[in-house]
Amino acid sequence: MIIERVRKSVVPDNTVKDWLTKNIEKLQNRKGKLIVVSIGKAAWRMAKAAKEVLKDEIERGIIITKYGHSEGNIEGFEIYEAGHPIPDENTLNATKRALELTENLTQNDVVLFLVSGGGSALFEMPVDGISLKDIQKLNEALLKSGANIVEINTVRKHLSKVKGGRFAQHVHPAKVISLVLSDVLGDRLDSIASGPAYPDNTTSQQALEVLERYKITTSESILNALKQETPKELSNVETYIIGSVKVACDTAQNVAKELGYNTLILTTVLDCEAKEAGRFLGSIAKEIKENDRPVRKPAAVILGGETIVRVKGTGKGGRNQELALSFALSIDGLSDVVLCSFGTDGTDGPTDAAGGIVDGQTVQRIKQVGYRAESFLENNDSYNALKIAGDLLITGPTGTNVNDLIVLIVG
Ligand SMILES: Nc1ncnc2c1ncn2[C@@H]1O[C@H](COP(=O)(O)OP(=O)(O)O)[C@@H](O)[C@H]1O
Numbered sequence: 001m002i003i004e005r006v007r008k009s010v011v012p013d014n015t016v017k018d019w020l021t022k023n024i025e026k027l028q029n030r031k032g033k034l035i036v037v038s039i040g041k042a043a044w045r046m047a048k049a050a051k052e053v054l055k056d057e058i059e060r061g062i063i064i065t066k067y068g069h070s071e072g073n074i075e076g077f078e079i080y081e082a083g084h085p086i087p088d089e090n091t092l093n094a095t096k097r098a099l100e101l102t103e104n105l106t107q108n109d110v111v112l113f114l115v116s117g118g119g120s121a122l123f124e125m126p127v128d129g130i131s132l133k134d135i136q137k138l139n140e141a142l143l144k145s146g147a148n149i150v151e152i153n154t155v156r157k158h159l160s161k162v163k164g165g166r167f168a169q170h171v172h173p174a175k176v177i178s179l180v181l182s183d184v185l186g187d188r189l190d191s192i193a194s195g196p197a198y199p200d201n202t203t204s205q206q207a208l209e210v211l212e213r214y215k216i217t218t219s220e221s222i223l224n225a226l227k228q229e230t231p232k233e234l235s236n237v238e239t240y241i242i243g244s245v246k247v248a249c250d251t252a253q254n255v256a257k258e259l260g261y262n263t264l265i266l267t268t269v270l271d272c273e274a275k276e277a278g279r280f281l282g283s284i285a286k287e288i289k290e291n292d293r294p295v296r297k298p299a300a301v302i303l304g305g306e307t308i309v310r311v312k313g314t315g316k317g318g319r320n321q322e323l324a325l326s327f328a329l330s331i332d333g334l335s336d337v338v339l340c341s342f343g344t345d346g347t348d349g350p351t352d353a354a355g356g357i358v359d360g361q362t363v364q365r366i367k368q369v370g371y372r373a374e375s376f377l378e379n380n381d382s383y384n385a386l387k388i389a390g391d392l393l394i395t396g397p398t399g400t401n402v403n404d405l406i407v408l409i410v411g
């Protein structure tokens, strides 16, 4: 129930339509062309919603989204699917096309830029001297390093012709109006999809420090490219956040209240290790069960955020699945305790699961078929552990992307 209502509250269909309907004159008052560029996991839904409101006002549009995330033609739009979380050839082709559609514009023209998470991998054009292979290798290393998304995008921004405000420079003197579905904690606009149309709050020096911190070796060409600074201010951009994990948590809380639970939103910026978060939430579940605090039973504790996993094992999984398995281990045997942890974009890690739903019998179900749940966790193999327990949550692409949501229920 919670998942369905949360999805509705942050899907682009509603959020984009609401904003455009309320601000339609901002777009209609322009004298020139209106071009729509939509990037990220939610790009198709955001563009569809914009088309439904703006209709023929739109001169032309382009969508660049993740494989399997587009849902058919949209009149006047070119649709491209490309690699995520690692950019690929299709990323470059689609980005080249987006740059063609938005070059030689005048100050009368407007680019409606629809941004959702996943945009960093999907909208990419490496700076001169850097190959796609260089970028792919660096992304692999960054994603496995345990660096958080702000650190990862600090590096990405300094190696790209479109990130860190450089797309806005390309579009200049036309205006860029960005509608953003935030999937970065604290809604840092220069990090969401690496902020193609937002002044970069990070520096080359910080990018070099990220590589040092996570001991990521790179080539001479990358180190030279990193030294080129990104724009720190832009005169032609307006940026609006139209959805975030805060909205998702508020919605989850409202649904839980309607269902008669005492609720508590613990945080919307959870960012510690997934394994530790799971274990900590195990202690919260026990405290509620035994002592009715920090909230009385029947309790629904809600968290939003994006934990991190330092992948060392050879297993398969994602942040949410790892958190859920770690939680299951810590509450093994407890009755009336359930935790659901999922990526709101519907994909958790390189798997087809959105996350997991576990309870006090999860570990038992794994033991019954002769396995030790702990060994799956040690091998970053949470997907297979939850699959055995029948506790994987599969939603398919949700059409939105506002970080991860965790709901803990203690009956
Ligand atoms: N086997 C694994 N177990 C746990 N987490 C993993 C595993 N493999 C990758 N991850 C984590 O999944 C993250 C990417 O998840 P994904 O859902 O694709 O990202 P996002 O939702 O942020 O786009 C990586 O940063 C990595 O930390």
Ligand SMILES: O=C(O)[C@@H](CO)OP(=O)(O)O
Pocket: 085, 116, 117, 118, 119, 120, 121, 149, 153, 183, 184, 191, 192, 193, 194, 401
């Ligand atoms: O594209 C990106 O830079 C990030 C953050 O917006 O999204 P994701 O973690 O889903 O790749």
Ligand SMILES: [Mg+2]
Pocket: 343, 345, 346, 347, 348, 349
């Ligand atoms: Mg994901």
